[in-house]
Amino acid sequence: MIQAVLDAKRRLSGHHQRTPVMTSRTLNKKTGADVFLKCENFQRAGAFKFRGAFNAMSKLSGADREKGVLTHSSGNHAQAVALVGRLLGIRTIIVMPQDAPAIKRAATEAYGATVVSYDSENDTRENISARLRKEKGYTLIPPFDHPDVVAGQGTAALELFECKGPLDLLLVPCGGGGLLSGSAIAARHMAPKCTVVGIEPEVADDAVRSFHTKQLHTVKNPSTIADGTRTPSLGKITFPLVLEYVNDMKTVSEDDIMDAVRFLFYRMKLVVEPSGVLGVAAILSGKIDASGGRVGIILSGGNLDGEVMSKILA
Amino acid sequence: MIQAVLDAKRRLSGHHQRTPVMTSRTLNKKTGADVFLKCENFQRAGAFKFRGAFNAMSKLSGADREKGVLTHSSGNHAQAVALVGRLLGIRTIIVMPQDAPAIKRAATEAYGATVVSYDSENDTRENISARLRKEKGYTLIPPFDHPDVVAGQGTAALELFECKGPLDLLLVPCGGGGLLSGSAIAARHMAPKCTVVGIEPEVADDAVRSFHTKQLHTVKNPSTIADGTRTPSLGKITFPLVLEYVNDMKTVSEDDIMDAVRFLFYRMKLVVEPSGVLGVAAILSGKIDASGGRVGIILSGGNLDGEVMSKILA
Numbered sequence: 001m002i003q004a005v006l007d008a009k010r011r012l013s014g015h016h017q018r019t020p021v022m023t024s025r026t027l028n029k030k031t032g033a034d035v036f037l038k039c040e041n042f043q044r045a046g047a048f049k050f051r052g053a054f055n056a057m058s059k060l061s062g063a064d065r066e067k068g069v070l071t072h073s074s075g076n077h078a079q080a081v082a083l084v085g086r087l088l089g090i091r092t093i094i095v096m097p098q099d100a101p102a103i104k105r106a107a108t109e110a111y112g113a114t115v116v117s118y119d120s121e122n123d124t125r126e127n128i129s130a131r132l133r134k135e136k137g138y139t140l141i142p143p144f145d146h147p148d149v150v151a152g153q154g155t156a157a158l159e160l161f162e163c164k165g166p167l168d169l170l171l172v173p174c175g176g177g178g179l180l181s182g183s184a185i186a187a188r189h190m191a192p193k194c195t196v197v198g199i200e201p202e203v204a205d206d207a208v209r210s211f212h213t214k215q216l217h218t219v220k221n222p223s224t225i226a227d228g229t230r231t232p233s234l235g236k237i238t239f240p241l242v243l244e245y246v247n248d249m250k251t252v253s254e255d256d257i258m259d260a261v262r263f264l265f266y267r268m269k270l271v272v273e274p275s276g277v278l279g280v281a282a283i284l285s286g287k288i289d290a291s292g293g294r295v296g297i298i299l300s301g302g303n304l305d306g307e308v309m310s311k312i313l314a
Numbered sequence: 315m316i317q318a319v320l321d322a323k324r325r326l327s328g329h330h331q332r333t334p335v336m337t338s339r340t341l342n343k344k345t346g347a348d349v350f351l352k353c354e355n356f357q358r359a360g361a362f363k364f365r366g367a368f369n370a371m372s373k374l375s376g377a378d379r380e381k382g383v384l385t386h387s388s389g390n391h392a393q394a395v396a397l398v399g400r401l402l403g404i405r406t407i408i409v410m411p412q413d414a415p416a417i418k419r420a421a422t423e424a425y426g427a428t429v430v431s432y433d434s435e436n437d438t439r440e441n442i443s444a445r446l447r448k449e450k451g452y453t454l455i456p457p458f459d460h461p462d463v464v465a466g467q468g469t470a471a472l473e474l475f476e477c478k479g480p481l482d483l484l485l486v487p488c489g490g491g492g493l494l495s496g497s498a499i500a501a502r503h504m505a506p507k508c509t510v511v512g513i514e515p516e517v518a519d520d521a522v523r524s525f526h527t528k529q530l531h532t533v534k535n536p537s538t539i540a541d542g543t544r545t546p547s548l549g550k551i552t553f554p555l556v557l558e559y560v561n562d563m564k565t566v567s568e569d570d571i572m573d574a575v576r577f578l579f580y581r582m583k584l585v586v587e588p589s590g591v592l593g594v595a596a597i598l599s600g601k602i603d604a605s606g607g608r609v610g611i612i613l614s615g616g617n618l619d620g621e622v623m624s625k626i627l628a
Contacts, residue, residue, distance in 0.1 A: 306627030313620030
């Protein structure tokens, strides 16, 4: 598995942002740990999703590139696919629920993608996506359940280890498990003793329950502010990877998430979206005791509406 | 003059944050320039002010350290003095208007300083400050009009030139002129052909008028959102330095400032306070044509209330 991550790193080189790793004296003091934040909020299109999308789309054949790429996503993956399409000259079609955050829809269109909306109460993205692929021959690049996407997402943790050496603990947000499984594969290779923990919102704890019971659990439309983790479950590819490579899974509350967004805003001057702060939320809240360790955290993205940020800051 | 900046650099080493320089493909595309942002919002206590305060306070004699340090400031300088006091074991007293931003007052107290409030309608900080100094023997470390403070502030631009080499243009926010004159001294030494331009809000354009008329102008309590530039005028020390070292002065509107805060938030995921974005506001608005050049900009700080940010994002 690690070879796919190393290949993805080579493909991404010169195209993606090798994002900085930031530290905070205050965060270290509050947690008693040495904490290293891998800032994927500074990634192109504002989230780690660029890595997986670029890796997958750059592997397509000329004929498939000609026909175009389709995806369904509530946000960051859509923007990433749209941007990569523009960079590689591939037409992109994004199937998106009508109630997707305005900033994400606008950014997706600004990158030149065609957005196809659907009513999530009365239709499924799978239906619409299947019809369009059959009619037009588009290649589906799904948001997480794809080996090339997983391999691309693993490059963020790979860079973190390259930059900071072995770590005792690596905390990664978990939605569909693409970033988490890719990160865990990188960790196994770069620092075999590192404990990799996936973090989910309490109200969207499908992956936590799936991990502990080894049965796939599903949570539909969870009411978490961390919109990037609203995926109903892990995927066919990511679930076994999570079981094999991840050491533990934990949850954080909605208050923990908002506290962490505020901490990063006020103390570190970083704009990080709710889904992106889950690792920081886990150590700031004490849900994970990181004291004495060298801890890596993936800040997965920074795309959020002004009104969401205002609500959190209020 | 440059020797004082180089000495300040030596004193700061190991104590301050050597802040990163960030870039944005979008900003470069919008302006047609290569833009380098020196991120003093990531400085300790959230603004460049740490540099000047540390430089000045670390030069005090043992006897003066024993008595304590006093300053009057609406914000970032106060936090910096308070933090430096804690680091160096010096008691700090901050004279602050009653209507200072809550976040700045709280942060100042959290660093261990004693805050003395005054009603800016009925008393002056100079009166209160003079009385306290006479009674207690405190040393005054003013927010900008002090050679050691100016020298310390110059180290941010010094680092930017060390990191990026000669630049064609350097844009620096201007309040009392400490950061601007220090930056211009550094530029003269590191890149003699670099054009240094100070930026002020239109409604607080005292330094712009002072620069162009060579007579000191004053603007009392200007209604700008950029609270760090509400200083009434340049100082006895900074005015001659600005005349000697700075090439030009320009203004930006309140809308330009808010657009720049939003750009940095949404596109670069950076929290920068209104006073800190003046250089970005100048090139994004077209008030300064930066096209074709290599442009340095000091993002001077990132301390702002959630309600101010919410107002700007709304």
